[in-house]
Amino acid sequence: MLGPRLDERTLRVWAAVEAQSLGRGGISGVARATGLSRTTIHAGMKDLAVPVATVEPAAGRSRAKGGGRKKLTGKDPQLAADLEKLVSPMTRGDPMSPLRWTCKSTTKLAEALNEKTHRVSQRTVCDLLTAQGYSLQSVRKRLEGSHHPDRDAQFQHIAGRVKEFQARGQPVISVDTKKKELVGNYANKGQEWQPKGEAQAVQTHDFGKEKAAPYGVYDLGRNEGWVSVGVDHDTAEFAVETIRRWWQKMGQAIYPPAKRLLITADGGGSNGSRVRLWKLKLQELADESGLEIHVCHFPPGTSKWNKIEHRMFCHITQNWRGRPLISHEVIVNLIGQTTTAEGLKIRAEIDRGKYPKGVEVSAEAMKNLALERDEFHGEWNYSLQPRPR
Numbered sequence: 001m002l003g004p005r006l007d008e009r010t011l012r013v014w015a016a017v018e019a020q021s022l023g024r025g026g027i028s029g030v031a032r033a034t035g036l037s038r039t040t041i042h043a044g045m046k047d048l049a050v051p052v053a054t055v056e057p058a059a060g061r062s063r064a065k066g067g068g069r070k071k072l073t074g075k076d077p078q079l080a081a082d083l084e085k086l087v088s089p090m091t092r093g094d095p096m097s098p099l100r101w102t103c104k105s106t107t108k109l110a111e112a113l114n115e116k117t118h119r120v121s122q123r124t125v126c127d128l129l130t131a132q133g134y135s136l137q138s139v140r141k142r143l144e145g146s147h148h149p150d151r152d153a154q155f156q157h158i159a160g161r162v163k164e165f166q167a168r169g170q171p172v173i174s175v176d177t178k179k180k181e182l183v184g185n186y187a188n189k190g191q192e193w194q195p196k197g198e199a200q201a202v203q204t205h206d207f208g209k210e211k212a213a214p215y216g217v218y219d220l221g222r223n224e225g226w227v228s229v230g231v232d233h234d235t236a237e238f239a240v241e242t243i244r245r246w247w248q249k250m251g252q253a254i255y256p257p258a259k260r261l262l263i264t265a266d267g268g269g270s271n272g273s274r275v276r277l278w279k280l281k282l283q284e285l286a287d288e289s290g291l292e293i294h295v296c297h298f299p300p301g302t303s304k305w306n307k308i309e310h311r312m313f314c315h316i317t318q319n320w321r322g323r324p325l326i327s328h329e330v331i332v333n334l335i336g337q338t339t340t341a342e343g344l345k346i347r348a349e350i351d352r353g354k355y356p357k358g359v360e361v362s363a364e365a366m367k368n369l370a371l372e373r374d375e376f377h378g379e380w381n382y383s384l385q386p387r388p389r
Contacts (some may be wrong), residue, residue: 002295011122012036016044038225072079072124079118083128086112141304150377151299157376158264158296160336165262165294166221174308175243177234177269178214178227178316181325182206188319202324212331214316215239215270215350217246218308219254225312226250227335229328230355238355239270250347260292266303273297273380276284276361283369286386294383315340334382 003011014035019026028372031038086109106125113120129135141260148154156232165172186206194200212231215238226246230238243263251258263282265271271278286293298305322333335348374381 002108011039012044013047014044015041016048020048021044021148028180030083056186072120073128076118077119079113080128080132080219082113082116083109083125084132087129087134088214110332115386147301148299151160151302154296154299154377154380155302155305157381158298161262161294161296161381162220162264165260166235170258170260170262171251172220172245172264173243173251174218174220174264174306174311175239176216176266176272176303176306176308177239177271178216178313180234181212181214181331183210183212183325183328183331184208185324185326188323188325192322200324212325212328213238214331214335215242216308217243218253218312220264220307222254223311223342223344224250225344225346227346228351229331229335230351230353231328232353232355234257235355235357235359236270236272236275236278237281238351238353239278239358240285241351241353241355243282244285244288245349245351247291252289258291261289261293262294262296262297264296264298264306266306267297267300267380268303276366277359279369279371279382279384280361280365283371283384283387286370286384287389290386292383292385295381297380299380312338312344312346315347319333 002014006014015030019030019041022029027038027041030036030041035290042155106122106129109129110122111127113125162172163228185202185203186208210231213232213234214227215230215234217226219225226242226249228238228242228245232238247261251261267273276319280294282295285291303309316335316338319338320331323330323334325331325334332348332350338344338346370385370387372383372385373379374383
């Protein structure tokens, strides 16, 4: 109880006093009781032998200057340099590096250093790496491929269109497909609080064939979303059907006087800028709803800038982390219960419709669309006007 409250010098002096008071065998007895070494207790006895009048104030030190074990980097000047060579980013591509093709754990680093005649432990490697400014890092998804010369201009164009629509009270939505999920008692990344030793058991192998394809619609102005959990293929028809359900079950009630709808979407996938079926189905939706549907696609390689990615999908993933998605109903319930401190609300339902792949749209059908392309990058920015019945 007393030991942790004393500095090193006071502790060894106190242990020496106790040993002397016990007489013969006192040093061994105190060593066993306190865990201090006999050498430390003997050092305390030497401190006691010095007259009190000649003892200098501690001045913040518990050891004499230069006392204690010498640092490894002092005894082995080459140690820090060899460790730097093993972990330096400049040597990651060096085929001659001993750790080129293995995980650079501190245990492996210690083994590699010991092979170089150094004498270090795994714990020492941790301390040395920290001292050299290293820390555990994961990879970051930041490289977006080649940049289109008008990338920034398209971002500004999208931002301007969003502000224009919102200022006039017209709906603006961000759409995208979430990653397909295996349906069944399979492992799901992440951790969840469970009673100790009672982790939920799941299948060893993920060989399931049944999948769920969540397609989302995110309302930028109201921080609300809709997700259709598909059981068939992720096609452009499925994407537009999800937008239709959002409009019929959410959007129409929120924006009763709306005449126009702005959709921001990625440049690829089921809602890609070059997908004919996407434009055809949007035209059908425009005809049914009477809305002018305006579309702005993000430039190639910039899908992560789509608002739905970091305002809705990431929170859905966080909400079901560590839980096996055993059925489509479970997926719908987990999505529907996803909320955030900013007030995000999501509605979800299963879409059991069939959406065959490989549907071809002829050039003649494309000519009949009421498609108007913008002057600025008409392949990315266009609108579909409702045709008269």
